[in-house]
Amino acid sequence: MKQSSVCRSCYRALLTALGIFVILAGVLAAYGWYKFFREEAQPAWITQDPDMRFKYGSIGAENDAGIPYWIFYVLPRMFPDKLPGPGGYASFGVAWEQGQELPIGFTKKTIGFPRVANTCSVCHTASYRVSEDSNPVYVLTGPNHTLNLEAFFRFLIDCAKDPRFNPDNMMAEIRLVTDLSWVDRLIYRFLLIPITKKRLLERESQFAWLYHPAFPEWGRGRDDAMNLTKYFMIRWPMDDSFGPTDMPSVWNLGKYKADQGMRMNFAGDSHDAYSVVIDSALGLLGAPPKDNEVFLKNIRWMLDYLVAARAPAYPFPIDPALAEKGKAVFDAQCATCHASARTGTIVPVDEVGTDRNRMDTWNERAAREANEVVQKMGITRKGLVEEPLTGYVAAFLDGIWLRAPYLHNGSVPSLKDLLEPPANRPSVFWRGYDVYDPERVGFRHDGEEARRIGTRHDVAAKGGGNQGHEFGTHLPPGEKAALLEYLKTL
Ligand code: HEC
Numbered sequence: 001m002k003q004s005s006v007c008r009s010c011y012r013a014l015l016t017a018l019g020i021f022v023i024l025a026g027v028l029a030a031y032g033w034y035k036f037f038r039e040e041a042q043p044a045w046i047t048q049d050p051d052m053r054f055k056y057g058s059i060g061a062e063n064d065a066g067i068p069y070w071i072f073y074v075l076p077r078m079f080p081d082k083l084p085g086p087g088g089y090a091s092f093g094v095a096w097e098q099g100q101e102l103p104i105g106f107t108k109k110t111i112g113f114p115r116v117a118n119t120c121s122v123c124h125t126a127s128y129r130v131s132e133d134s135n136p137v138y139v140l141t142g143p144n145h146t147l148n149l150e151a152f153f154r155f156l157i158d159c160a161k162d163p164r165f166n167p168d169n170m171m172a173e174i175r176l177v178t179d180l181s182w183v184d185r186l187i188y189r190f191l192l193i194p195i196t197k198k199r200l201l202e203r204e205s206q207f208a209w210l211y212h213p214a215f216p217e218w219g220r221g222r223d224d225a226m227n228l229t230k231y232f233m234i235r236w237p238m239d240d241s242f243g244p245t246d247m248p249s250v251w252n253l254g255k256y257k258a259d260q261g262m263r264m265n266f267a268g269d270s271h272d273a274y275s276v277v278i279d280s281a282l283g284l285l286g287a288p289p290k291d292n293e294v295f296l297k298n299i300r301w302m303l304d305y306l307v308a309a310r311a312p313a314y315p316f317p318i319d320p321a322l323a324e325k326g327k328a329v330f331d332a333q334c335a336t337c338h339a340s341a342r343t344g345t346i347v348p349v350d351e352v353g354t355d356r357n358r359m360d361t362w363n364e365r366a367a368r369e370a371n372e373v374v375q376k377m378g379i380t381r382k383g384l385v386e387e388p389l390t391g392y393v394a395a396f397l398d399g400i401w402l403r404a405p406y407l408h409n410g411s412v413p414s415l416k417d418l419l420e421p422p423a424n425r426p427s428v429f430w431r432g433y434d435v436y437d438p439e440r441v442g443f444r445h446d447g448e449e450a451r452r453i454g455t456r457h458d459v460a461a462k463g464g465g466n467q468g469h470e471f472g473t474h475l476p477p478g479e480k481a482a483l484l485e486y487l488k489t490l
């Protein structure tokens with residue numbers, strides 16, 4: 001009798017303890033979820049305005065590729081020695097609008113804690129200045145010819161490798177710029193800082209080719225995109241290929257008709273815009289999407305935005321009579337590839353004669369493996385072309401004035417130079433300076449400021465060759481001038 005009543009109270013106490021434990025665990029789990037996984041929508045000024053959304057809207061990259069906001073904030077303050085120049089993140093040539101907290105293409109989103117990641121506009125926003133003393137004009141969906149992407153990648157790795165990247169130093173730096181709550185300080189110190197360091201270091205082996213002693217710098221405005229895909233998406237070991245290209249413009253994507261045999265990316269390695277947008281976004285996410293439906297809704301939005309976008313008009317005067325003459329030259333010399341059924345299709349490399357390094361960074365097997373990776377995520381798309389690469393796509397020329405430097409590898413600084421035989425094209429120039437040169441139709445590529453801000457391009461370096469595409473180079477000077485005037489109108 002007595003014993004069983006003892007047992008009963010025992011039992012009750014146990015139940016109460018268990019109850020308290022369950023409640024505590026629940027509260028703790030809820031708190032943990034709140035602190036690490038609660039997703040807050042971005043503000044309406046970003047999500048409700050299409051251009052703002054293109055510039056700053058999250059595509060979901062914060063989940064796996066995001067950097068905790070305060071770490072991102074203090075990195076350039078802690079490691080100015082690892083930046084390519086003075087000015088913090090601006091030294092990477094990002095497009096930074098006045099009054100904005102982050103550069104274009106950088107997204108801020110709270111998933112538990114505020115995180116910073118990237119979106120398409122970091123590489124796909126152009127900037128130019130009409131003169132040295134004017135402000136930059138930003139053109140969304142244009143090519144970011146100033147972005148020193150390789151330096152940015154290296155910066156993150158180099159910071160993570162530095163012993164100064166530790167909780168004590170970093171918390172001291174964070175304390176100078178913000179007042180975190182006691183709990184958030186603990187979270188940063190014991191979780192976010194060590195985890196971020198570890199995550200960045202984990203990428204080091206995939207980024208090994210950035211440190212390859214035999215490879216030149218990509219330089220501003222270039223990205224070795226297919227090698228990125230090879231080393232990150234399908235995790236191949238490093239090979240000897242090296243093929244940085246210019247960032248392309250991504251406006252007016254409706255012009256690509258996959259059903260007419262057109263291909264996308266410089267070497268025609270992808271079937272259609274939907275596939276390219278998916279693959280680009282997966283590259284930014286760095287992991288399978290958390291929710292395919294949400295992911296594909298973002299993709300659809302992005303694709304519609306890019307289909308509707310148009311190239312901007314040339315911002316300097318154009319001589320209409322001269323341009324009219326130039327149209328006749330264009331029709332005779334250029335239209336067979338640039339305004340015909342051939343446009344958007346692949347021209348064999350032997351015919352166009354340009355540098356083949358970019359082609360050699362990718363192949364049929366890589367395409368097959370990358371397609372399998374995406375398929376395994378449960379995402380259906382036409383995808384990458386499972387065939388050997390044979391040449392380069394005959395480019396659409398809309399907005400060509402803003403797409404300098406020219407050719408897929410950005411080896412020719414201006415349109416005027418492109419109409420010269422390769423031997424007369426500049427063999428060394430500086431890329432990534434944003435003041436426009438209406439004489440040569442391209443960006444200023446030499447002079448004190450161009451040398452100070454730009455990166456040196458040597459056409460003798462691997463992947464940088466300016467040979468080939470000799471079309472129009474034999475024309476008399478008058479016809480070249482007319483053609484140049486016409487190209488400004490496209
Ligand atoms: C890190 C820089 C970078 C980011 C970020 C980026 N791209 Fe690109 N994109 C490139 C480069 C470089 C190429 C050219 C690749 C090649 O052919 O070698 C390219 C190619 C493309 C093309 C093909 C253009 C054509 O005319 O064939 C499209 C479309 C595109 N990107 C869309 C996007 C979208 C949408 C996003 C975001 C989801 C995105 N990109 C993110 C650098 C970037």
Ligand code: HEC
Binds near residue numbers: 337392
């Ligand atoms: C036989 C086909 C063909 C003809 C003819 C041709 N092109 Fe091209 N063009 C191409 C191909 C292919 C590319 C891409 C080459 C590369 O990037 O390596 C290209 C690239 C270009 C580019 C650079 C695009 C960019 O984004 O950097 C310009 C500008 C251009 N062509 C202008 C012209 C002009 C002007 C003419 C006439 C004088 C002309 N082309 C004649 C095939 C042709």
